[in-house]
Amino acid sequence: MNYEPSTMNHPMNRLNTLFNTKKDNLLSIYYTAGYPQLDATLDIAEALEKAGADFLEIGFPYSDPVADGPTIQHSSEKALENGMTLHLLFEQLANLRKRVSIPVLLMGYVNPIIQYGVENFCKKAAEVGVDGIIVPDLPIYEYESLYAKYFKANGLSNIFLVTPQTTEDRIRKIDRLSNSFIYLLSSSSITGGNLNVSANIEDYYKRIKAMNLNNPAIIGFGISNNESFTKACEYARGAIVGSAFVKLLGTENYLEKIPAFIKSIKK
Amino acid sequence: MNYGVNEQGYYGDFGGAYIPEMLYPNVEELRSEYLKIINDDDFKEEFNQLLKDYVGRPSPLYHAKRYSEKYGANIFFKREDLNHTGSHKINNAVGQILLAKRLGKKRIIAETGAGQHGVATATVCALMGIECVVYMGEVDMARQAPNVSRMQMLGATVVPAKSGSKTLKDATNEALRDWIANPVDTHYIIGSVVGPYPYPDMVARFQSVISLETKKQLLEHTGKELPEYVMACVGGGSNAMGMFYHFLEDESVKLVAVEAAGKGVNSGHSAATTFLGREGVLHGSRTILMQTEDGQVVEPYSISAGLDYPGIGPQHAWLYKIRRAEYVSITDNEALQAGLLCSQLEGIIPAIETAHALAYLEKMKFNPTDNVVICISGRGDKDLDTYIKYFEY
Numbered sequence: 001m002n003y004e005p006s007t008m009n010h011p012m013n014r015l016n017t018l019f020n021t022k023k024d025n026l027l028s029i030y031y032t033a034g035y036p037q038l039d040a041t042l043d044i045a046e047a048l049e050k051a052g053a054d055f056l057e058i059g060f061p062y063s064d065p066v067a068d069g070p071t072i073q074h075s076s077e078k079a080l081e082n083g084m085t086l087h088l089l090f091e092q093l094a095n096l097r098k099r100v101s102i103p104v105l106l107m108g109y110v111n112p113i114i115q116y117g118v119e120n121f122c123k124k125a126a127e128v129g130v131d132g133i134i135v136p137d138l139p140i141y142e143y144e145s146l147y148a149k150y151f152k153a154n155g156l157s158n159i160f161l162v163t164p165q166t167t168e169d170r171i172r173k174i175d176r177l178s179n180s181f182i183y184l185l186s187s188s189s190i191t192g193g194n195l196n197v198s199a200n201i202e203d204y205y206k207r208i209k210a211m212n213l214n215n216p217a218i219i220g221f222g223i224s225n226n227e228s229f230t231k232a233c234e235y236a237r238g239a240i241v242g243s244a245f246v247k248l249l250g251t252e253n254y255l256e257k258i259p260a261f262i263k264s265i266k267k
Numbered sequence: 268m269n270y271g272v273n274e275q276g277y278y279g280d281f282g283g284a285y286i287p288e289m290l291y292p293n294v295e296e297l298r299s300e301y302l303k304i305i306n307d308d309d310f311k312e313e314f315n316q317l318l319k320d321y322v323g324r325p326s327p328l329y330h331a332k333r334y335s336e337k338y339g340a341n342i343f344f345k346r347e348d349l350n351h352t353g354s355h356k357i358n359n360a361v362g363q364i365l366l367a368k369r370l371g372k373k374r375i376i377a378e379t380g381a382g383q384h385g386v387a388t389a390t391v392c393a394l395m396g397i398e399c400v401v402y403m404g405e406v407d408m409a410r411q412a413p414n415v416s417r418m419q420m421l422g423a424t425v426v427p428a429k430s431g432s433k434t435l436k437d438a439t440n441e442a443l444r445d446w447i448a449n450p451v452d453t454h455y456i457i458g459s460v461v462g463p464y465p466y467p468d469m470v471a472r473f474q475s476v477i478s479l480e481t482k483k484q485l486l487e488h489t490g491k492e493l494p495e496y497v498m499a500c501v502g503g504g505s506n507a508m509g510m511f512y513h514f515l516e517d518e519s520v521k522l523v524a525v526e527a528a529g530k531g532v533n534s535g536h537s538a539a540t541t542f543l544g545r546e547g548v549l550h551g552s553r554t555i556l557m558q559t560e561d562g563q564v565v566e567p568y569s570i571s572a573g574l575d576y577p578g579i580g581p582q583h584a585w586l587y588k589i590r591r592a593e594y595v596s597i598t599d600n601e602a603l604q605a606g607l608l609c610s611q612l613e614g615i616i617p618a619i620e621t622a623h624a625l626a627y628l629e630k631m632k633f634n635p636t637d638n639v640v641i642c643i644s645g646r647g648d649k650d651l652d653t654y655i656k657y658f659e660y
Contacts, residue, residue: 062562062563063431063563063564064431064436064440064549064550064564065440066287066440066443066444066447066550067287067289067444067447069444073430077430077431080563085561086561086562087561109548110285110548111547111548111549111558111562111564112561112562112563113562114546114547114548114562115545115547115558115560115561115562116561116562136287136288137285137286137287137548137551138285139283139284139285139286139291141275141283142283142285160288161287161288161289162288163288163289163291163292163450165289165291165292165450165451166288166291166292167292170291185288185289188289188447188448188450189289189447189448190289190444190447190448
């Protein structure tokens with residue numbers, strides 16, 4: 001038998017180290033590269049690390065982001081107007097590890113990756129020091145049959161999404177295919193909603209917790225303030241803030257406002 | 268050669284289900300149920316009965332004598348324009364509403380370009396007493412205003428899609444977002460052979476009645492089941508797939524699919540997907556789409572809202588790649604001229620979409636004995652404004 005746990009195929013990346021050393025209340029921030037200014041990508045990343053974010057998701061924009069609400073749609077449109085491309089993003093990220101030490105994931109839709117070339121994309125991501133990839137519209141079957149070998153060869157974690165409708169069998173499968181964390185959606189929704197913790201959602205969080213998965217869960221979608229962050233952290237190792245932060249980027253002097261924003265979430 | 272879909276939802280290199288996890292349960296439910304449901308005798312009986320009594324099928328196969336004379340072949344029109352609601356779109360809408368009912372869905376959403384699929388969906392929802400929400404690009408709502416009113420009169424809510432180019436692809440994005448937010452009680456009636464598996468196969472099956480009838484009717488007209496040519500226009504490609512379906516394995520039949528060149532294939536204002544596109548992923552399937560080098564979807568252009576789409580269905584992408592069908596294109600001007608010609612030679616005002624297929628007759632070389640079937644996918648009432656402006660009546 002050739003079976004090896006996937007984490008043994010490559011050295012522990014920064015994500016694994018983070019989850020091994022810091023136990024809870026992890027905060028991840030999502031933002032769209034190229035928004036509001038084309039060249040702000042690393043300035044924002046650096047400011048977020050200094051302010052206390054535990055890891056980052058840098059979005060590469062796509063023209064047809066079906067899983068995103070108006071805020072991230074708008075930031076993607078602007079970023080594309082500004083001229084953001086995957087090629088340019090990788091150029092900007094060449095200095096990533098000189099300025100940022102926390103884990104960084106890239107998040108975006110599958111078509112730009114296909115056009116860049118899946119193997120090249122993975123090599124380049126690893127080369128600039130990216131730790132993981134989130135591709136919402138890359139299904140498990142296609143990932144396993146066509147993509148996994150490149151992710152593994154380059155030490156990249158692939159992050160899968162789980163929703164309240166995902167069946168237990170499928171969650172188990174996702175857990176087996178994951179090697180850093182599972183992205184738990186607060187509800188079946190597009191990004192930018194408000195998290196209402198109803199009895200149903202609490203049941204869902206409890207159900208996931210009771211499954212004792214190998215990978216930690218991080219909750220995303222609808223996390224926008226201290227209240228929703230704290231609630232999410234009761235059930236998971238941490239949470240992801242996206243649209244609420246992207247809104248901040250749409251205001252003036254956003255870099256200066258980042259410390260107060262992070263503080264308001266983490267308290 | 269196998270032209271159908273495999274178990275993973277692929278036609279050769281194309282197809283699949285590139286969807287976010289939020290849509291997985293919905294699409295998986297369909298995938299595991301659709302064949303069982305549509306092959307069920309009870310379903311077939313209800314579907315066929317509605318196609319006959321409500322839609323008015325079979326649609327005639329009309330021997331267009333003046334067209335035949337003009338183009339030097341036996342030209343037959345498959346009259347999908349005579350269907351209830353005025354186009355082939357109703358075939359699929361009837362099939363999917365019956366499927367949705369059997370899945371216990373309480374709410375229907377749809378996207379629409381020209382409004383024909385929106386009208387067809389609003390119609391079957393009225394028929395079944397089910398709530399209906401139709402997403403339509405803001406630009407399309409303006410150029411197809413009568414269809415907006417028709418949908419509203421039928422009781423549907425029409426929601427403008429205001430993102431991107433405000434046309435069909437954006438309406439599709441908005442419908443997908445709605446489905447993500449309403450995963451349990453809602454069925455999404457996709458109007459073309461696009462989207463994640465099983466949609467391309469399911470829609471093709473519901474539209475395949477077009478070619479099924481054509482074979483029988485052609486036998487009556489000519490004594491032969493098989494024509495030399497079968498032609499149809501292609502946006503996403505549902506009337507073409509329905510028209511091609513039962514001829515795919517008859518290799519002697521030449522299939523011609525006509526795309527919209529807009530102001531010209533190289534004008535920067537075009538929707539000629541196979542000429543301008545490359546392989547990639549659009550709206551949940553791997554296919555051929557118009558895109559930048561960086562993989563951003565390019566805004567297409569055609570005077571015809573129903574062909575104004577940057578991709579084609581995955582089965583079309585495969586038929587194109589293996590050259591089972593020939594993909595060609597026709598400009599706005601050529602289509603409008605053909606629409607006028609058809610009106611005055613045959614007394615049939617075709618939809619501008621259909622007029623693209625008719626226009627390509629000008630570029631074909633036929634033998635006098637050739638039998639040619641062309642799908643008249645829809646009628647031109649909805650396009651009168653556009654025709655009138657162009658010809659300045």
